[in-house]
Amino acid sequence: MDPSSSGIQEPFDLIRLSLSERVFVKLRGDRELTGVLHAYDGHMNLILSDVEETIMIVEPIEGGLEGQGSVKVAKRKMEMLFVRGDGVILVSPPSRT
Numbered sequence: 001m002d003p004s005s006s007g008i009q010e011p012f013d014l015i016r017l018s019l020s021e022r023v024f025v026k027l028r029g030d031r032e033l034t035g036v037l038h039a040y041d042g043h044m045n046l047i048l049s050d051v052e053e054t055i056m057i058v059e060p061i062e063g064g065l066e067g068q069g070s071v072k073v074a075k076r077k078m079e080m081l082f083v084r085g086d087g088v089i090l091v092s093p094p095s096r097t
Contacts, residue, residue, distance in 0.1 A: 015040050018093040023048075025083065026090040030056035035081065044085030051078045 008014050018037050025033040025046065035048030053076050060069040 012040075012042075014093055015091060018091075021094045022050075023094065024090075024092040025088060026092075027083070027087045028089060029087070030058075031087075033081070033083065041085070044088045044091070046083040046085070046088065046091070048081045048083060049079065051081045052076070053078065053081075 007017065015037070019039075021037060022034060023037045025035075025048070027033065032054045033048060033051055035051035037046060038049055039047040055074045057072045057074060058069045059072060
């Protein structure tokens with residue numbers, strides 16, 4: 001599919017087309033968000049609602065090698081969230097099938 005036919009010519013066009021849709025956001029510090037995108041700006045500051053945050057926590061094993069450990073996943077839900085853009089690594093729009 002030709003990107004210009006779907007209205008996507010610049011990176012922010014993809015974000016614009018995802019307004020009011022559920023998106024996946026990967027953040028620094030092994031954090032991930034899914035929520036409905038309400039607003040964004042040129043710094044990638046985001047306003048999301050109905051948000052679920054997933055945090056990966058690596059607990060080192062005593063006496064183990066560096067980088068080894070058990071991984072725990074913590075989740076929490078929030079009604080509304082402001083995400084500061086400097087922590088955003090990736091924004092994935094909803095799949096369009």
